Amino acid sequence: MEKIVIIGGRGTAIVIADQIHDANKRFGQKIEVIGLALDDRSGGDSINGYPILCGIKDLYAKYKCYDDVKFVYSLYRPDVMRERTQLLYDLNIPMEKFTNFIHPSVMLAKSVEIGFGNILLANVVVNCNAKLGNFNTVNSGTLLGHDIVLGNNNYIAGHVCVGSSLLIGDENFIGLNTSIRNGVKIGNNNIVGMSSNVTKDVEDNQILYGNPAIIKPKLNNIIR
Numbered sequence: 004m005e006k007i008v009i010i011g012g013r014g015t016a017i018v019i020a021d022q023i024h025d026a027n028k029r030f031g032q033k034i035e036v037i038g039l040a041l042d043d044r045s046g047g048d049s050i051n052g053y054p055i056l057c058g059i060k061d062l063y064a065k066y067k068c069y070d071d072v073k074f075v076y077s078l079y080r081p082d083v084m085r086e087r088t089q090l091l092y093d094l095n096i097p098m099e100k101f102t103n104f105i106h107p108s109v110m111l112a113k114s115v116e117i118g119f120g121n122i123l124l125a126n127v128v129v130n131c132n133a134k135l136g137n138f139n140t141v142n143s144g145t146l147l148g149h150d151i152v153l154g155n156n157n158y159i160a161g162h163v164c165v166g167s168s169l170l171i172g173d174e175n176f177i178g179l180n181t182s183i184r185n186g187v188k189i190g191n192n193n194i195v196g197m198s199s200n201v202t203k204d205v206e207d208n209q210i211l212y213g214n215p216a217i218i219k220p221k222l223n224n225i226i227r
Contacts, residue, residue: 005034005102008066010059010091011077012041012050015140015158019077020053022106022124030107037072063096073102076120076138079158081176081194088156088174091138098137118155130167148185160197178212 007023009016016039026032038056048055057065066072074096078087101120105111110128118137123129127141130149139157141147148167155173159165163177166185171177175189178197183189189205196212205211211218 004071006037006069006072007034007075007102007104008038008040008056008062008072009036009053009075009077010040010062011079012039012043012053012055015079015142016077017051017053018124018142019075019104019122019140020051023104025125026104026107032107034104040074059090060094063094063100067100074100074120075102075104075122077122077140079140079176081158084156084158084174084176085192088138091156101138112149124161136173154191172207 009020020036023034023036027035036053038054039050040057040059040062041055042058044055062074076091078090080087098119103117103119103121105123106125108125109123112129112131114131115129116134118135120138121135122140124141124143126144129147132150133147135153136155138155139153141159142161144162145159147153147165150168151165152170154171157171157173157175159177160179162180164182166183166187168186169183170188172189172191174192177195178199180198181195181201183201187201187204190207192208193205194210195201195216199212199216200214202215209218
């Protein structure tokens with residue numbers, strides 16, 4: 004049985020915890036969440052029935068000697084993706100201590116290459132020759148097309164359609180129900196608003212939304 008501690012405690016962290024529970028109870032996957040690593044205990048010592056085991060910076064010291072305990076990183080907020088990514092790397096936790104959680108309902112093509120710390124939630128489809136880096140979270144019902152390259156620390160919300168033969172860099176937040184056209188290149192640290200249709204290349208540090216998605220230059224200053 005693989006035992007999971009989730010770094011985080013609200014929103015997506017609990018969604019992940021419940022999907023791990025579903026993977027165990029409904030599909031028999033040998034995995035369970037033993038609790039959360041979170042600094043904020045203002046809501047008590049547990050969240051949705053998952054105990055807060057320790058603070059974030061204490062996590063590795065507490066569990067480094069337990070080979071069956073793995074970590075999941077889930078501290079996301081679209082306007083501070085870069086800061087949250089830096090927090091992750093400042094923890095200096097070895098990459099192999101992070102698990103890839105792939106819900107049993109995911110269709111993962113046999114030719115997919117995948118790094119560490121990725122989360123693929125229920126009913127995601129990842130088609131042939133896709134390459135995923137590290138610490139990407141892909142929410143339920145999303146399609147990742149064939150021959151894509153997805154970098155590191157990206158958050159892809161539910162029911163996103165990522166076309167084929169495209170490149171997505173690092174630290175991007177892609178909102179619900181977004182579509183991205185085949186062959187598009189998206190840089191780093193961008194926010195794509197929900198229900199957008201991305202038809203053109205996107206550089207770095209942009210906010211865009213709409214159909215077709217348009218960059219909103221007046222808002223760029225909030226991305227650091």
